[in-house]
Amino acid sequence: MFSESRYRVHVCLGPSCVPNGSKETLAAFEAEIARLQLNGDVELMGTSCRSRCEIGPSVNVYPGPVLYGHVDDLAAELICLQHLARDEVVAELVVETPHRWTRGRR
Numbered sequence: 001m002f003s004e005s006r007y008r009v010h011v012c013l014g015p016s017c018v019p020n021g022s023k024e025t026l027a028a029f030e031a032e033i034a035r036l037q038l039n040g041d042v043e044l045m046g047t048s049c050r051s052r053c054e055i056g057p058s059v060n061v062y063p064g065p066v067l068y069g070h071v072d073d074l075a076a077e078l079i080c081l082q083h084l085a086r087d088e089v090v091a092e093l094v095v096e097t098p099h100r101w102t103r104g105r106r
């Protein structure tokens, strides 16, 4: 079943990303989504490991997915302001998707 939200944001809460601050990243997304009044447009959730441990905290934004790496609280705010509010991918935070990324995975 597909989400009704315009965007889905998945913040990794796996064993490599949490020590790198992904719980704080998730909290920053929650706060900024609320501040920008995007709650109806964005579904936010923590996920298990997405096998992107080397670039944690890792964040996937759907549709796409657009894979962001090393997302700290400031990067989360920028993704909210630019990607989620203005539909502009934050190119400087995008990680090239490695070949092991499964096509068609949603």
Ligand code: FES
Pocket (backbone or CB within 6 Å): 012, 013, 014, 015, 016, 017, 018, 048, 049, 050, 051, 052, 053, 054, 056, 058
């Ligand atoms: S623990 Fe986050 S990608 Fe593996």
